[in-house]
Amino acid sequence: MNPYLALLMSFGLCALVATIMVCASWVLGPKNPTKTKLEIFETGNPPLGSLRGVRFPIKFYLTAILFVVFDIEVVFMYPWAVVFRQLGWAGLAEMAVFVAVLAVGLAYVWRVGALEWE
Amino acid sequence: MEVLFTFGKVVFAFLIVLQLTLILLWVERKGSALIQDRVGANRANIFGGVLPFNLGIVNTWMADPLKLFHKEDIVPEAADQFLHWFAPWIAILPLFVTFAVIPFGDVLVAGGYTINLQAAELDLGILYILAMLSLAVYGVVVGGWASNSRYSFLGGVRGTAQMISYEIPMGLALVSVVLTYGTIDFQQIARDQGELMFGILPAWGVFYQPIALVVLFIAGMAESKRVPFDLPEAESELVAGFYTEYSGSKQSVFMMADFVEVAIVAALVTTLFFGGWQVPYLYRDGFQFPGGFDIALPSLLVTVLQVASFLVKLFLFCWLQILVRWSLPRLRYDQLMELGWKRLLPLALINVAVTAVMVLLLDGRTIP
Amino acid sequence: MTLFWILAFLTVPAALTVVLHRNPVYSALALVFTLFQVAIMFVALEAYLIAFLQVIIYAGAILVLILFAIMLLSLEPEEPSPERSTMRAWGWGVAALLMLELGAVASMEHGASPAQAGPKDFGSVTSVATELFSTHLLPFELTSILLLVALVGAVVLARRRS
Amino acid sequence: MDTPVEYYLVLAAILFGIGALGVLIRRNVIVILMSIELMLNAVNVTFVAFARQQWSVDGQVIVFFVMTVAAAEVAVGLAIVLMSFAQRKTINADEINLLRW
Numbered sequence: 001m002n003p004y005l006a007l008l009m010s011f012g013l014c015a016l017v018a019t020i021m022v023c024a025s026w027v028l029g030p031k032n033p034t035k036t037k038l039e040i041f042e043t044g045n046p047p048l049g050s051l052r053g054v055r056f057p058i059k060f061y062l063t064a065i066l067f068v069v070f071d072i073e074v075v076f077m078y079p080w081a082v083v084f085r086q087l088g089w090a091g092l093a094e095m096a097v098f099v100a101v102l103a104v105g106l107a108y109v110w111r112v113g114a115l116e117w118e
Numbered sequence: 119m120e121v122l123f124t125f126g127k128v129v130f131a132f133l134i135v136l137q138l139t140l141i142l143l144w145v146e147r148k149g150s151a152l153i154q155d156r157v158g159a160n161r162a163n164i165f166g167g168v169l170p171f172n173l174g175i176v177n178t179w180m181a182d183p184l185k186l187f188h189k190e191d192i193v194p195e196a197a198d199q200f201l202h203w204f205a206p207w208i209a210i211l212p213l214f215v216t217f218a219v220i221p222f223g224d225v226l227v228a229g230g231y232t233i234n235l236q237a238a239e240l241d242l243g244i245l246y247i248l249a250m251l252s253l254a255v256y257g258v259v260v261g262g263w264a265s266n267s268r269y270s271f272l273g274g275v276r277g278t279a280q281m282i283s284y285e286i287p288m289g290l291a292l293v294s295v296v297l298t299y300g301t302i303d304f305q306q307i308a309r310d311q312g313e314l315m316f317g318i319l320p321a322w323g324v325f326y327q328p329i330a331l332v333v334l335f336i337a338g339m340a341e342s343k344r345v346p347f348d349l350p351e352a353e354s355e356l357v358a359g360f361y362t363e364y365s366g367s368k369q370s371v372f373m374m375a376d377f378v379e380v381a382i383v384a385a386l387v388t389t390l391f392f393g394g395w396q397v398p399y400l401y402r403d404g405f406q407f408p409g410g411f412d413i414a415l416p417s418l419l420v421t422v423l424q425v426a427s428f429l430v431k432l433f434l435f436c437w438l439q440i441l442v443r444w445s446l447p448r449l450r451y452d453q454l455m456e457l458g459w460k461r462l463l464p465l466a467l468i469n470v471a472v473t474a475v476m477v478l479l480l481d482g483r484t485i486p
Numbered sequence: 487m488t489l490f491w492i493l494a495f496l497t498v499p500a501a502l503t504v505v506l507h508r509n510p511v512y513s514a515l516a517l518v519f520t521l522f523q524v525a526i527m528f529v530a531l532e533a534y535l536i537a538f539l540q541v542i543i544y545a546g547a548i549l550v551l552i553l554f555a556i557m558l559l560s561l562e563p564e565e566p567s568p569e570r571s572t573m574r575a576w577g578w579g580v581a582a583l584l585m586l587e588l589g590a591v592a593s594m595e596h597g598a599s600p601a602q603a604g605p606k607d608f609g610s611v612t613s614v615a616t617e618l619f620s621t622h623l624l625p626f627e628l629t630s631i632l633l634l635v636a637l638v639g640a641v642v643l644a645r646r647r648s
Numbered sequence: 649m650d651t652p653v654e655y656y657l658v659l660a661a662i663l664f665g666i667g668a669l670g671v672l673i674r675r676n677v678i679v680i681l682m683s684i685e686l687m688l689n690a691v692n693v694t695f696v697a698f699a700r701q702q703w704s705v706d707g708q709v710i711v712f713f714v715m716t717v718a719a720a721e722v723a724v725g726l727a728i729v730l731m732s733f734a735q736r737k738t739i740n741a742d743e744i745n746l747l748r749w
Contacts, residue, residue, distance in 0.1 A: 011211075072629075
């Protein structure tokens with residue numbers, strides 16, 4: 001049995017149930033929209049309007065970059081880990097070089113304080 | 119016929135998730151009441167006359183979901199109408215499908231058929247789980263953005279940064295497990311844990327990889343965005359974070375996604391570190407205790423025992439997470455990021471290196 | 487064959503949405519969908535490991551980064567500007583030409599496959615990993631330097647702002 | 649697989665063309681970056697299709713490297729976009745026409 005067919009079944013079933021669950025309130029619930037109800041909730045104050053100009057610290061973006069770089073590192077490690085026993089000590093050295101270079105990156109980011117949150 | 123079996127397994131795996139989340143909701147409400155010395159859920163008491171106290175099972179199992187589904191679905195005017203609907207859907211879908219690759223038993227031999235008790239017999243199970251968990255981020259990002267509200271937006275950004283930060287240690291913890299077993303197939307890993315160490319101790323992953331277990335457990339809890347890692351939805355700061363503007367069933371889907379994530383972490387911990395469906399000393403033809411004391415069992419009973427063992431372990435680790443959730447206060451954001459990047463990441467990396475060296479030292483064949 | 491046509495009819499509209507939608511968030515989500523379809527194509531082409539990496543790296547990491555940047559800038563849908571309409575026409579023309587050209591080359595006969603049935607473990611983790619860590623070892627090590635440079639470069643650029 | 653490899657190649661060509669279209673007609677730099685991602689993916693499909701035809705995993709290994717390049721490109725590209733937005737308050741490719749700040 002092709003496992004991907006089973007995955008397809010799983011996706012179909014779960015998508016169906018997820019759709020039902022998300023739409024349940026819209027189908028079953030009352031519909032009584034009022035002006036106040038449809039406003040954005042800002043702890044009772046009149047909403048300030050558009051999100052244009054709302055900024056958040058550049059740190060979040062740095063975190064995302066770090067994540068992308070290390071995610072690729074981790075992903076490279078999976079095939080390596082599977083064939084590791086065949087590669088032996090040479091394989092260990094190969095991955096050590098790879099990780100060492102990226103560890104330099106981590107050390108740099110650590111040094112410049114991109115990991116510090118106040 | 120084979121298709122029918124596969125469909126049955128898919129449905130069974132999905133039912134485990136659905137029922138487990140509802141049971142966890144009950145455990146959460148009653149358990150927190152126990153911890154905080156309250157009564158907890160006590161409505162819809164249909165067994166009231168039978169039991170001396172109200173368990174509130176009907177309340178959380180039936181009445182709560184039904185009530186939530188009958189709430190009004192409010193979509194703010196300023197929100198993006200399509201994405202507001204799309205966000206909870208994409209938040210829950212990748213989490214639901216993960217259970218398809220978790221093995222819940224060895225093989226079921228019945229009526230001439232041998233059925234592998236794993237819905238999708240995928241040999242890339244761990245990568246599949248990682249892929250689906252990495253897609254789960256979209257529910258948070260889109261939910262935070264679609265509502266067009268400041269609280270949602272900040273909660274969404276915080277939540278995304280937190281989830282991606284903890285994906286790295288989680289991935290690395292899984293790498294060291296893969297190194298230990300040399301495969302990324304869940305069923306294979308579960309089978310390998312059926313052997314014995316020193317002839318007495320079951321060869322469970324927890325004895326090989328205790329550090330990976332700790333890292334995976336912490337990172338997994340952070341992924342599920344619950345206390346002590348609930349900064350994206352911190353009630354006292356951000357109202358409800360990325361789902362501030364949600365109501366009714368959409369909001370309950372977001373809540374449910376958190377519980378499904380708890381279940382996924384428990385399933386990973388169970389399968390990779392605690393033998394999955396393995397019962398110590400139980401083999402396909404019955405118990406074989408170390409002292410040479412055997413009990414023969416029919417194959418069907420063995421299967422039932424194994425599935426039961428998987429479910430019990432699964433529930434145990436869900437319960438452990440809920441216990442932690444009600445015991446610890448919330449971290450500060452800087453502590454959260456520091457824990458992820460400065461503690462767990464180096465720890466997991468060192469663990470991978472040590473594992474690699476140990477594998478080579480103990481596996482004499484490849485030493486030159 | 488059916489699978490291919492389903493994929494084709496889902497991928498092309500999604501790709502067009504990426505390019506033509508005025509709201510960058512929709513563009514990004516349509517791109518996620520396109521990438522997921524491409525991953526399914528990889529499964530159909532028996533590149534199982536690559537298919538999962540596609541989802542993890544592209545959909546799980548790169549697109550999150552793009553969405554973050556969009557949110558960081560709080561972008562609004564862009565208004566079509568009239569003075570660019572000639573440029574747009576040119577763009578459509580050039581892209582159509584390119585598509586035709588590539589399509590013509592691609593649809594030529596590429597010779598039959600050397601064997602009807604390939605090795606049994608084709609596309610499996612073991613086969614790809616063995617190849618990656620032996621024949622392509624140097625590019626693999628260079629990849630780490632590329633990532634390091636990208637990381638340091640991005641951090642330097644992003645920090646100069648504050 | 650009974651689908652001839654040419655079908656996938658044509659689909660890849662169409663995807664590449666759509667990506668090129670995005671680069672040519674859009675002014676939002678982030679959308680241009682996404683279009684480039686689309687083109688890279690079209691190339692990946694070609695690699696994998698040929699790998700399947702030749703029964704050689706080399707094509708699949710190359711896809712690894714393409715993904716890495718794509719990630720590096722996006723990380724640096726977006727950092728430049730953020731930086732230029734901070735300086736000039738625009739992400740319109742027509743208005744970012746200087747190579748100096």
